[in-house]
Amino acid sequence: MVALAYKQKTMPASGAALDIDDVSHHFDIDGAVLPVLNHVSFRAEPGEFVALLGPSGCGKSTLLRLVAGLEAPRSGNLREDGHPIAGPHPSRVVVFQDPTLFPWRTVWKNVALGLEAQGIIRNERHRVDAAIELVGLSQFANAYPHQLSGGMAQRVSLARALVNDPKILILDEPLGKLDSLTRISMQTEIVSLWQRNGFTTLLVTHDVEEALFLANRVLVFSDRPASLKADITVDRAYPRHRGDPYLADLRRQILGLLGLDATW
Numbered sequence: 001m002v003a004l005a006y007k008q009k010t011m012p013a014s015g016a017a018l019d020i021d022d023v024s025h026h027f028d029i030d031g032a033v034l035p036v037l038n039h040v041s042f043r044a045e046p047g048e049f050v051a052l053l054g055p056s057g058c059g060k061s062t063l064l065r066l067v068a069g070l071e072a073p074r075s076g077n078l079r080e081d082g083h084p085i086a087g088p089h090p091s092r093v094v095v096f097q098d099p100t101l102f103p104w105r106t107v108w109k110n111v112a113l114g115l116e117a118q119g120i121i122r123n124e125r126h127r128v129d130a131a132i133e134l135v136g137l138s139q140f141a142n143a144y145p146h147q148l149s150g151g152m153a154q155r156v157s158l159a160r161a162l163v164n165d166p167k168i169l170i171l172d173e174p175l176g177k178l179d180s181l182t183r184i185s186m187q188t189e190i191v192s193l194w195q196r197n198g199f200t201t202l203l204v205t206h207d208v209e210e211a212l213f214l215a216n217r218v219l220v221f222s223d224r225p226a227s228l229k230a231d232i233t234v235d236r237a238y239p240r241h242r243g244d245p246y247l248a249d250l251r252r253q254i255l256g257l258l259g260l261d262a263t264w
Contacts, residue, residue, distance in 0.1 A: 014046070014047070014167070014197065014198040014199065015046045015047045015048070015167050015168060015198055015199040015200030015201075016046060016080045016081045016091065016167035016168050016200055017043065017044065017045060017046050017079075017080070017081050017082070017200070018043065018044040018067065018078075018079070018080060018168060018200055018202070019043050019077070019078065019079040019082075020040055020041055020042050020043070020063075020067075020076070020078055021041055021076055021077045021078070021079070022039050022040075022041050022075070022076040022077070023037055023039070023040045023041070023063070023066065023073045023075070023076030023077070023078060024037050024038055024039055024040070024073065024074055024075045024076055024225075025037040025059070025062060025063075025066065025071075025073050025074050025075075026074055026225070035224070035225035036059040036062050036224060036225050036226065037059045037062060037063060037066075037073070037225055037226050037227075038222075038225035038226060038227040039076070039227060040063065040076070040221075040226065040227060040228055041076075041228070042219060042228060042231065044200050044202065044217075045200075046198075046200055047198045047199070047200055048200055048201070048216060048217055049191075049194055049200075049201040049203070049214060049215045049216050049217070050200075050201065050202050050203070050215055050216075050217045050218075050219060051203045051204075051205060051210075051211035051212075051214060051215035051217070051218045051219070052064075052202065052203065052204045052205075052219050052221065053205065053206070053208060053211055053218060053219065053220050053221065053254060053258070054220060054221030054222065054223070054226055054258070055221075055222075055223045055224075055258065056206065057224060058221050058222065058223050058224045058225075058226040059221070059224050059225060059226035060204045060221060060226065061172055061173075061204055063226070064094065064170050064172050064202060064204055066078055066085075067085065067092065067168070067170060067202060068088060068092050068093075068094050068170055069085050069086065069087040069088040069089060069092060070088060070094075072086075080092065080167070080168065081167075090114065090118065090164045090165075090166070091164075091166055091167040091168065092166060092167070092168045092170060093114075093161040093162075093164050093166040093168075093169060093170065094161070094170040094171075094172060095154075095157050095158055095161050095169070095170070095171050095172070095174045096157075096172050096173075096174065097172060097173040097174060097176045097177055098177070099145075099153040099154050099156060099157040100157070101145040101153060101156055101157065102145075103144065103145050103146060104144075105144075106141065106142050106143060106144055107132065107137060107140050107141050107142070107143050107144075107145075107148070107156050107159075108128060108129075108132065108141040108142060110145070110156055110160060111128050111131055111132055111156060111159045111160045111163055112125075112128045112163070113160060114160065114163055114164045115127065115128065115163060115164075127163050127165075128163055129141075130163075131159040131160075131162045131163040132159050134159065134162060134193065134196075135155040135156070135158055135159045135162070135189070135193070136155065136189075137152060137155055137156065137159065140152065149182070150177065150178050150179070150182060151178055151182040151185065151186055154174060154175070154178065154186060155186075155189070157174070158174075158189075158190070158193065162193065162197065166199050167199055167200060168199060168200045168201075168202065169194070169199045169200070169201045169202070170201075170202050171190075171201065171202065171203040171204065172204050173204055173205055173206070174186075174190075174203075175187065175205075175210070176205075176206070183210075187210060187213055187214055188239070190214060191213075191214055191238055191239070195238065201215075203215060208251050208254050208255060208258075209242065209247075209251060211254075212234055212240075212247045212250055212251060212254075213240050213242065213247075215234060216233065216234050217231070217232065217233050217234065218230075218231075218232045218234060218250075218254065219231055219232075220232065220254055220257045220258065229257055230254075230257050232250065232253075232254070234247075234250065
C-alpha cells in the first residue's frame with residue numbers, strides 16, 4: 001500500500017473512531033465464491049472525513065454495508081469506539097444515492113422516521129425541526145417528495161440521517177444522480193454539515209475531484225477483491241478551491257493509481 005502523508009489539520013469532533021481490522025468478504029453466488037474484499041485494514045479517527053475511491057464494483061459499497069452493520073464480514077473485525085459492530089445502530093446512518101423517500105409522507109414525516117422507529121418521536125419532535133432547518137428546508141416541511149427537486153430530496157435524506165445524531169455518517173454516492181451544478185452546491189453543504197456536527201464520515205464516490213474537495217483523507221482501492229492501495233491525507237483547509245494546483249497534483253497521482261493517468 002502506498003502512503004502519501006501530509007500535515008493534517010485537526011478540528012473538534014463528536015464522531016466515533018472506526019477500526020477496520022483485516023476484513024475480508026465474499027459472496028456465494030450459484031455455488032461459486034466471489035471474493036469482494038481482501039484483508040482491508042484502516043482506522044478513521046473521530047471526526048475524520050474519509051473518501052473511498054476505486055474501480056466500479058470493487059467492493060467499496062460492500063465495505064460501507066459492513067460498517068453500517070447490514071452484513072457481517074466473512075473474516076476480520078469492525079469496531080466503533082472499540083466496540084464490535086454486530087448489527088445496525090442509530091449511531092451509524094447510511095445515505096444512499098437514491099433518497100428513497102416515502103411519497104405519501106411529507107418532508108417532516110420522512111425525516112421523523114428514525115425517531116418513530118425508536119419510539120421517541122413524541123418527546124423529540126424538536127430534533128426533526130432542527131434537522132430540517134439544518135439542511136435549509138424549513139419552508140418545505142409540509143411538502144411531499146414529488147414537489148421537491150433532486151437536490152432538495154437529497155437534503156431530506158441527509159436530514160433523515162442527521163436527526164439521529166449519528167457518530168458515523170455513511171455516504172454511498174449520495175450525489176451521483178444530481179446534475180453538475182446541484183452536485184457542486186451539495187458538496188459545499190455536506191462539508192458545512194460535517195464541520196458543524198463533527199461526525200466521522202465515510203464517502204464512496206467515483207469522482208476524484210469530489211473526494212479531494214470533500215475529504216481530509218482519501219483511500220484508494222484496487223479492483224475486486226478490493227485491497228487498499230494508497231492512503232492519502234489532503235492538506236488543505238476549507239473551503240477548498242477546485243483550481244488549486246495542489247489538488248490537481250493529487251488528482252493526477254490518484255488517477256495514476258487507478259490506471260487512468262493517460263486520461264489527464
